[in-house]
Amino acid sequence: MMKAGRIRALGAMSGTSLDGVDAAAVETDGERIFGFGESRYRPYSPEEQAVLSAALGRWPEDGGLDAALAVVQGAHEEALAGFEDIALVGFHGQTLAHEPRGRGTHQLGDGDALAAALGLPVVWDFRSADIRFGGEGAPLAPFYHFACAKWIGADEPLAFLNLGGVGNLTWVDPRKERPDEAGALLAFDTGPANAPINDVMLARRGEAFDRDGALARQGEVAQGALEMFLDEGYFLKMPPKSLDRDAFKDMIELVNELSDADAVATLTGMSAAAVLRGMEHCPEPPARLLVCGGGRKNPVMMDMLRAALDCPVEPVEDAGLDGDMLEAQAFAHLAVRVARGLPTSCPGTTGVRAGVSGGTLSRPAKAVNEEDG
Ligand SMILES: Nc1ncnc2c1ncn2[C@@H]1O[C@H](COP(=O)(O)OP(=O)(O)OP(=O)(O)O)[C@@H](O)[C@H]1O
Numbered sequence: 403m404m405k406a407g408r409i410r411a412l413g414a415m416s417g418t419s420l421d422g423v424d425a426a427a428v429e430t431d432g433e434r435i436f437g438f439g440e441s442r443y444r445p446y447s448p449e450e451q452a453v454l455s456a457a458l459g460r461w462p463e464d465g466g467l468d469a470a471l472a473v474v475q476g477a478h479e480e481a482l483a484g485f486e487d488i489a490l491v492g493f494h495g496q497t498l499a500h501e502p503r504g505r506g507t508h509q510l511g512d513g514d515a516l517a518a519a520l521g522l523p524v525v526w527d528f529r530s531a532d533i534r535f536g537g538e539g540a541p542l543a544p545f546y547h548f549a550c551a552k553w554i555g556a557d558e559p560l561a562f563l564n565l566g567g568v569g570n571l572t573w574v575d576p577r578k579e580r581p582d583e584a585g586a587l588l589a590f591d592t593g594p595a596n597a598p599i600n601d602v603m604l605a606r607r608g609e610a611f612d613r614d615g616a617l618a619r620q621g622e623v624a625q626g627a628l629e630m631f632l633d634e635g636y637f638l639k640m641p642p643k644s645l646d647r648d649a650f651k652d653m654i655e656l657v658n659e660l661s662d663a664d665a666v667a668t669l670t671g672m673s674a675a676a677v678l679r680g681m682e683h684c685p686e687p688p689a690r691l692l693v694c695g696g697g698r699k700n701p702v703m704m705d706m707l708r709a710a711l712d713c714p715v716e717p718v719e720d721a722g723l724d725g726d727m728l729e730a731q732a733f734a735h736l737a738v739r740v741a742r743g744l745p746t747s748c749p750g751t752t753g754v755r756a757g758v759s760g761g762t763l764s765r766p767a768k769a770v771n772e773e774d775g
Pocket residue numbers: 416417418419420421564565566567568569596597599600610611612613614615694695696697699700701729
């Protein structure tokens with residue numbers, strides 16, 4: 403087990419939107435952030451996206467994943483090569499399926515092979531242990547959000563919202579010492595965020611997403627469809643709770659009869675409404691809501707949140723953080739926690755029975771020999 407001490411770790415995240423791999427370096431001891439390093443975005447090509455898309459929903463035992471695995475490994479090797487002074491890598495992998503109370507969770511990726519390719523120790527498979535101990539396996543960024551809250555000097559409760567393919571919310575009390583202390587964190591997936599908008603944009607317009615909310619701005623939210631969406635049982639469940647990317651795929655049918663602009667406006671309204679429902683679970687009103695992920699660049703979605711919330715709704719950049727790289731940084735920070743045997747989830751974040759340190763550490767043969775000597 404690694405001793406306490408600050409190191410430069412590199413994290414990689416490829417999210418549910420299947421757009422590419424984010425890689426970012428963080429100086430951290432797994433408890434505190436000391437600074438941020440370089441970052442890189444390595445997009446998936448349309449061909450690679452098609453291979454990954456075809457693999458969504460598959461489990462390791464289903465087989466037939468060789469082509470998708472080659473895409474994930476190749477893209478990560480490119481994304482992670484050439485960073486300087488890195489001591490440890492956190493490799494999230496590409497989520498293909500997530501059924502915490504069913505078959506488990508599946509992040510495609512081979513940490514042994516990545517460790518060998520990079521010549522660096524790699525922590526991977528972050529979510530399985532949490533599920534084995536009764537947790538949702540997600541979200542895992544909250545322990546990093548706690549460190550971010552300390553880094554920005556917050557002294558009252560605040561919330562982080564990630565608007566990726568799926569949305570997730572973390573309420574943080576930075577007055578606590580540790581993230582796994584009772585009452586320090588409450589986190590859960592809010593609902594779909596950009597995934598259904600992207601799906602409709604692609605099907606109807608041949609475009610990957612609704613840039614700057616331009617189409618949603620021209621439409622109106624269909625209230626009937628919005629109410630039917632909010633009747634979903636997921637919104638009645640108490641947190642912690644987590645979602646598969648396509649858990650709400652059928653919601654697209656609710657907007658089938660609408661014009662393109664009204665359909666996209668309504669899906670944008672649904673994502674915002676899901677967040678607003680989630681905000682009701684905060685133990686205390688947060689002083690501010692800091693938003694990361696691609697959805698913070700959608701002014702229509704941001705304005706819907708602002709119109710309904712009492713607290714400021716800001717992109718995380720307003721607090722000096724990088725909203726494109728926050729999740730990649732999270733897996734760098736979490737990798738250090740795993741190497742030190744510190745928990746990466748707790749009852750407040752995933753519903754796991756007690757704090758658990760997830761993840762598997764793979765060392766390249768060379769590093770093992772050096773340590774032995
Ligand atoms: N300028 C923009 N205007 C509107 N939407 C945008 C803009 N830029 C990005 N997005 C949305 O954000 C999405 C990408 O978000 P992000 O990279 O945070 O997702 P992810 O990390 O793949 O998802 P997750 O966090 O669920 O794993 C895009 O697919 C798009 O829908």
